[in-house]
Amino acid sequence: MTKNKVLLTILPLTWPNMPPIGLGFLQAFLEEKGIGADIIDFNHYFYALSGQLLQKQWVVSCNTSFEETIFSLIRENHPDEFDNVIERMLAYDVIGFSCFKSNLSMSLCVAKVLKSKKTDVKLVFGGPEITRQFFKGDGVFREDIFQPADYLIVGEGEIPLLNYLSGKKCRGKVARFEQLQTLKDIPFPMYYGVDLKRYPKKHAIPLQFSRGCIRRCNFCSERLLYKGFRTRSRESILDEIAYHKEKNNTKYFIFYDSLINANIKELDLLCDGIIEKFGSIHWEAQIAVRNDMDQPLFYKMKQSGCYNLFVGLESASDNTLKNMNKGFSYDDALGFFNALHKERLFFGVSIIVGYPDETEEDFRNTLSFIIRNKKIIPQIAQVNPFTYYDGTNTDKMSDYKSNPVAMERMEIFVGEIKKNKIRHTNAFLGNLIEKNDRDK
Numbered sequence: 001m002t003k004n005k006v007l008l009t010i011l012p013l014t015w016p017n018m019p020p021i022g023l024g025f026l027q028a029f030l031e032e033k034g035i036g037a038d039i040i041d042f043n044h045y046f047y048a049l050s051g052q053l054l055q056k057q058w059v060v061s062c063n064t065s066f067e068e069t070i071f072s073l074i075r076e077n078h079p080d081e082f083d084n085v086i087e088r089m090l091a092y093d094v095i096g097f098s099c100f101k102s103n104l105s106m107s108l109c110v111a112k113v114l115k116s117k118k119t120d121v122k123l124v125f126g127g128p129e130i131t132r133q134f135f136k137g138d139g140v141f142r143e144d145i146f147q148p149a150d151y152l153i154v155g156e157g158e159i160p161l162l163n164y165l166s167g168k169k170c171r172g173k174v175a176r177f178e179q180l181q182t183l184k185d186i187p188f189p190m191y192y193g194v195d196l197k198r199y200p201k202k203h204a205i206p207l208q209f210s211r212g213c214i215r216r217c218n219f220c221s222e223r224l225l226y227k228g229f230r231t232r233s234r235e236s237i238l239d240e241i242a243y244h245k246e247k248n249n250t251k252y253f254i255f256y257d258s259l260i261n262a263n264i265k266e267l268d269l270l271c272d273g274i275i276e277k278f279g280s281i282h283w284e285a286q287i288a289v290r291n292d293m294d295q296p297l298f299y300k301m302k303q304s305g306c307y308n309l310f311v312g313l314e315s316a317s318d319n320t321l322k323n324m325n326k327g328f329s330y331d332d333a334l335g336f337f338n339a340l341h342k343e344r345l346f347f348g349v350s351i352i353v354g355y356p357d358e359t360e361e362d363f364r365n366t367l368s369f370i371i372r373n374k375k376i377i378p379q380i381a382q383v384n385p386f387t388y389y390d391g392t393n394t395d396k397m398s399d400y401k402s403n404p405v406a407m408e409r410m411e412i413f414v415g416e417i418k419k420n421k422i423r424h425t426n427a428f429l430g431n432l433i434e435k436n437d438r439d440k
């Protein structure tokens, strides 16, 4: 039986492949402040219990109807285990839920059960979906979220959760954007009590070197979650890599940063640090197209073990790039891809079709860019029609649901990349379209 009174948990459905990094940071932060908290990843627990068919559904993105039925499914398929999970949760005084769009429904259902059994259990909801819901309701939460919650965290979790747990007087039950001034001293996740060996992605760990983004793409939700851009100390991330290599035999390091090259100098020093300390590690990350990175840095990235990069190209039309506020041009993108190609750095690009005001010509320019440069762009990482995200600077009416042109362009794009034998993964073609719409 745990001695800790605080539980940090994540419920189905979310990606089950690696440990929940957000909870890892919260646990390490609270621990440093003298508050012990357990992490129990019930998402992974129920995923592991499920049969192959359900597991397959689990990793399908935007699977809304499945997300809404998973609570009943688990209760029916695993009644004893479900009851046991509730009992385990009720052993704690405070339970923090990490909420994503895909697990909000299950989190609310479980909250109801918990409150019906122990009225004084304190429930805290945080995570990106709570921030999205805040914007969706213009600062007012839906009743089914507001009512069961004792505390709601909009934005980053460390400071508000610490304040709440240490009994500091909080104004109302919604914390808004109370984030750490700096990440320089933030302790890294060690996942105490979590069996990392159980996760499907073997020998892999998520890392986060920075939070926030230096860019302001109009369609993106990143700036909603974090205000400004902050970087951890290089020493801390190198210590984290060393710790997981030694303790967990970790071989793959997956950066969850918005951009690994938001601060070029820091990236350069990070690569130096990896090379100096480890020679090379296997790492992957998201990266922005920039025209101010020198070739030696691309070389260093390769030397330090970068094996995969995700580039948010989105369009190769200067008009659309400008409308998106992407912060780079067609020429910048071409130069950047050539620089990656020169060092044999593997990467994939993501594309959005049907963005507001994208003309047929803009769309055709993007398509022909991809076909023309298929020798230097190793793969299409994902293609999606424009999808609106609450709180962003874009037109809701251009969302693919009310924009047949976006769907038509999507079909044309996918047909052309297949015809031209451009490398891609089927699961990421239209992965942001709700599954019900994909199946139509």
Ligand code: SF4
Pocket: 213, 214, 215, 216, 217, 220, 221, 222, 223, 258, 259, 288, 312, 326
């Ligand atoms: S660069 Fe990426 S993370 Fe940053 S604002 Fe643009 S889309 Fe969002």
